[in-house]
Every structure is written in C-alpha cells, then in structure tokens.
Amino acid sequence: MPPKDTIVAIATGDCQGAIGIVRVSGPSAYWLGEKLTGRRLPDRRAVFSVFRSIKGEPLDEGLALFFRGPRSFTGEDSLELQGHGGRAAPRALLQACLDASSPTHPIRLAYAGEFTQRAFLNDRLDLVQAEAVADIIESQSSRSLKAAVRSLAGLFSETIHHLQAQLVDFRVLVEAHLDFSDEDIDGLELEQSLAQRMESVFRGVDDVLRSVESGLRLKEGCRVVLLGSPNAGKSSLMNALSQDEVAIVSDQPGTTRDRLTEELSVQGVHFLLTDTAGLRASAEHVEQLGIERSWQSLKTADLVLFVEDIQTLGDNKGLFKECQQNAAEGTEVWRVVNKWDLKPDFSLNPKVQQVPCFCVSARTGQGLDALTQAIISFATKDQAEGASLFSARQRHLEALLRARGQLTEAQTYLRLDSLELLAEHLRLAQDELGEILGRRTSDDLLGDIFSRFCIGK
Ligand SMILES: Nc1nc2c(ncn2[C@@H]2O[C@H](COP(=O)(O)OP(=O)(O)OP(=O)(O)O)[C@@H](O)[C@H]2O)c(=O)[nH]1
Numbered sequence: 001m002p003p004k005d006t007i008v009a010i011a012t013g014d015c016q017g018a019i020g021i022v023r024v025s026g027p028s029a030y031w032l033g034e035k036l037t038g039r040r041l042p043d044r045r046a047v048f049s050v051f052r053s054i055k056g057e058p059l060d061e062g063l064a065l066f067f068r069g070p071r072s073f074t075g076e077d078s079l080e081l082q083g084h085g086g087r088a089a090p091r092a093l094l095q096a097c098l099d100a101s102s103p104t105h106p107i108r109l110a111y112a113g114e115f116t117q118r119a120f121l122n123d124r125l126d127l128v129q130a131e132a133v134a135d136i137i138e139s140q141s142s143r144s145l146k147a148a149v150r151s152l153a154g155l156f157s158e159t160i161h162h163l164q165a166q167l168v169d170f171r172v173l174v175e176a177h178l179d180f181s182d183e184d185i186d187g188l189e190l191e192q193s194l195a196q197r198m199e200s201v202f203r204g205v206d207d208v209l210r211s212v213e214s215g216l217r218l219k220e221g222c223r224v225v226l227l228g229s230p231n232a233g234k235s236s237l238m239n240a241l242s243q244d245e246v247a248i249v250s251d252q253p254g255t256t257r258d259r260l261t262e263e264l265s266v267q268g269v270h271f272l273l274t275d276t277a278g279l280r281a282s283a284e285h286v287e288q289l290g291i292e293r294s295w296q297s298l299k300t301a302d303l304v305l306f307v308e309d310i311q312t313l314g315d316n317k318g319l320f321k322e323c324q325q326n327a328a329e330g331t332e333v334w335r336v337v338n339k340w341d342l343k344p345d346f347s348l349n350p351k352v353q354q355v356p357c358f359c360v361s362a363r364t365g366q367g368l369d370a371l372t373q374a375i376i377s378f379a380t381k382d383q384a385e386g387a388s389l390f391s392a393r394q395r396h397l398e399a400l401l402r403a404r405g406q407l408t409e410a411q412t413y414l415r416l417d418s419l420e421l422l423a424e425h426l427r428l429a430q431d432e433l434g435e436i437l438g439r440r441t442s443d444d445l446l447g448d449i450f451s452r453f454c455i456g457k
C-alpha cells in the first residue's frame with residue numbers, strides 16, 4: 001500500500017497578521033519538520049529554528065512544534081511551523097513543504113476542512129464537534145461563539161448519546177418481553193411501563209428539538225423585517241437601528257424599491273434586519289415587484305415590525321391584519337408607531353393592544369432603546385444564559401424530526417400492541433440520532449460538510 005498523504009496548509013488565512021502558521025498532518029510530518037529545521041523535534045515542545053528550503057536557503061525563522069499522534073488534533077503526527085505573518089513568508093514555507101514531497105513522503109496541499117475531517121475519521125471528534133469547529137470560526141456574536149464552544153466540548157453530543165441510551169433501554173425492555181412473551185408477565189404493568197418510557201423519550205426528543213431550533217436561529221441570526229405603508233419611516237428606522245446610513249430616506253412615498261438586509265450584532269445577539277418597499281397598490285411595475293418581495297419577506301421572518309406613521313394611524317388597520325394573516329406560523333408581528341416627535345403627547349394604552357406595541361421616533365431616537373431591548377429579549381427568549389444552547393445545523397434539525405417521526409410510528413404500534421414493529425421503529429429512531437453524530441453517514445454527506453470549511457482547518 002502506498003504511504004498515506006501528508007497534508008499541509010497555511011492555517012492563519014491570507015491576511016496581514018504578525019504570525020503565520022503552516023500546519024502539517026500525516027506520517028511524514030516529523031520527517032518534514034526535521035528536514036526544514038535541521039533539528040530534532042521533541043513531542044509537544046516548541047523549538048526555535050531557522051526554516052530552510054529543500055535547497056538549504058533560509059526562508060524564515062520561528063517556532064516548530066511537533067505533536068506525535070494520536071495526541072494531536074487530527075490524531076496523526078502533526079507539525080506547526082510558526083513563522084512571520086503576511087503573505088510571502090507563510091507562502092514560501094508552504095511551498096518548501098510541497099517541494100519536499102517524494103514517492104516515499106507524499107506531501108500535498110490540504111483540501112478545505114481536511115484536518116478536521118481526519119480528526120473525525122480518527123475518532124478524535126464526532127461529526128457534531130467537527131461542525132462546531134467550523135462554527136467557532138464563523139461565529140458572528142458572542143452567544144453563537146459560546147454555543148459552538150459548548151458543542152465542541154461535547155455537550156450536544158452527550159445529549160444525543162443520552163437520548164440514544166434511553167432508546168436502548170426501551171428496546172431492551174420490549175425485546176425481553178418478546179423473548180419471554182409466553183411467560184406470566186403482568187400485561188397491564190408492562191403496558192404502563194412501556195407507555196411511560198414512550199412519553200419520556202418523546203419529551204427528551206422535543207427538548208432537544210427546541211434547543212436545536214433556537215440554536216439555528218442564533219447561528220443564522222434572528223430575522224427581523226420592517227413592513228408598512230410607504231413613508232411610515234421603515235428605512236429611517238433601519239438606519240437608526242443599524243446606526244448607519246444603509247437605506248435611502250426621502251419624503252417621496254415609494255422610495256425603497258427592493259429589500260435591503262443588514263447583519264447586526266447587538267449586545268452579543270446576531271440579527272438580520274430587512275427594510276422593504278412600502279406596501280400599497282401601485283400601478284408602477286418595478287415598485288410592484290418590490291412590494292411582492294416585501295410580502296415574501298413576511299414568510300421567512302422571525303419577527304415583523306409593522307411600522308406606522310403616527311399621523312395616519314387609523315389608515316393602517318386593514319394592512320396590519322393582512323400582515324398578521326400572511327405571516328408564517330410562529331412569526332410575531334409587532335406594531336411600531338413612528339414619528340413620535342411630531343405628536344409628543346401621544347401614548348399607547350398597553351391594555352388595549354393585542355400585540356406588543358412601541359412608540360418611537362427614528363429621527364430623535366426616542367423610544368428606540370425600549371424597542372431594541374424588546375427585540376433582543378424576543379431573539380433570546382429560549383436561550384436563557386447557560387441554558388442548553390448548542391450550535392445547531394439544519395441537518396441536526398432534520399435528523400431529529402425524522403427520529404420523532406419514527407417515534408410516532410412506534411407509538412402507533414405500542415397502541416396496537418404490536419411489539420415487534422414497536423421495537424423496529426425504536427431502532428430506526430436510534431439510527432436517525434446516530435446520524436447526527438456521524439455514525440452511518442454517507443461519504444457524500446461528509447464531503448459536503450467538510451468542503452464548507454476553510455483550507456487549513
Ligand atoms: N418627523 C419625523 N419624520 C420622520 C421620522 N422617520 C422618518 N421620517 C421622515 O418620513 C419620510 C419617509 O421616511 P422613510 O424612512 O423614507 O420611509 P419609508 O417607510 O422607508 O418609505 P418607503 O421607502 O417609501 O416605503 C422621510 O421624509 C423621513 O425623513 C421620524 O421619526 N420623525
């Protein structure tokens with residue numbers, strides 16, 4: 001069998017940092033380290049050295065750090081060469097590594113995510129943890145970072161293992177009954193015991209589903225959409241909330257023609273704030289296209305802020321109702337009365353409001369703090385500090401929903417007293433959970449997951 005490839009990449013990205021790290025993993029890592037530094041490299045101890053090309057030219061100097069497998073990130077022999085940053089120095093070092101490649105020491109550039117993929121294949125990480133590595137790098141807010149770190153530490157994996165263990169216990173009980181069905185077992189007692197377990201497994205899966213849903217919202221950002229009549233001040237609010245002049249504001253109704261989305265991080269919470277074209281029956285073709293997009297935004301929003309001009313409050317009742325009716329299930333629609341500065345004495349009676357309602361002035365900033373705080377509370381309502389928050393992916397959600405589907409089937413067979421089929425669906429539910437951790441995962445899916453990483457990770 002030919003020797004396994006040793007992979008190499010710049011781990012610090014293509015940027016102007018002070019330090020640049022070239023990372024190496026595979027059976028030739030030690031050989032390569034010795035070749036470039038001319039020194040013996042003890043395990044896990046930094047050695048200062050001049051890095052030289054294969055021809056012996058000095059390229060840079062810095063620290064060489066060798067990790068003997070399996071005690072390394074990838075589980076293989078690994079090497080880090082920490083030299084100067086910028087573009088040229090790390091690239092020269094990378095090239096020197098590639099130049100050293102030979103049939104006995106094949107060395108090549110790593111694919112995206114290949115270091116983490118090797119860690120996964122060598123059982124250093126499960127799939128959830130491998131994904132968490134990418135999520136840490138991509139984190140946009142302190143909360144999503146915290147969630148990703150919790151996943152990397154194995155907290156999400158533990159939760160899934162725990163659910164699987166519950167399913168195993170359940171299956172053991174069912175199988176035992178199948179094996180000894182002729183013997184005298186109290187039928188009623190068994191039925192109750194099985195029903196209790198069923199309920200507890202459902203509860204467990206539903207708890208994790210909720211965490212995953214809020215984790216997804218955290219990762220992708222809470223989608224807040226500004227909707228309302230033309231000239232209500234949606235674009236002005238967009239600018240005020242994002243503290244930037246991102247949208248054009250004018251006193252001409254129909255100024256905004258297209259959706260505009262800004263990513264914001266407020267108090268550690270990640271948002272996607274969207275400004276839309278004002279809703280009205282417009283004959284003009286381009287504006288009409290924009291208005292269609294406004295209605296589409298309603299379908300994918302987590303929270304809709306229905307913006308109204310304080311001077312024309314009565315005119316918007318029908319439109320507000322229409323927004324509520326067209327919003328997706330679970331989407332909240334709040335009222336935001338804008339231009340408070342024009343009627344400073346106006347106040348809302350919270351008792352008669354059926355939805356949360358805020359008075360603000362995009363111009364003076366009045367009322368914006370209260371609105372911002374309410375949005376943050378909404379976005380984090382099921383993410384209480386320290387709660388079971390994980391960095392989740394759509395893939396996890398789908399597997400959990402499939403597992404839940406199998407449990408629903410199992411429940412049907414429990415009611416029909418068809419224990420073989422009950423056991424079978426419990427097994428299938430367990431398999432679906434296993435997929436989250438990367439058991440039974442197809443090569444295609446693995447390729448897809450790791451290819452989204454950056455090179456050097
Ligand atoms: N006095 C006052 N005027 C405001 C306030 N907010 C917005 N305006 C004015 O209202 C007009 C419309 O503002 P926009 O932000 O463009 O309104 P819009 O809802 O985005 O309008 P379209 O894009 O046409 O749908 C502009 O002249 C703004 O200066 C406010 O809080 N107070």
Ligand SMILES: [Mg+2]
Nearest residue numbers: 234235255256
């Ligand atoms: Mg606008």
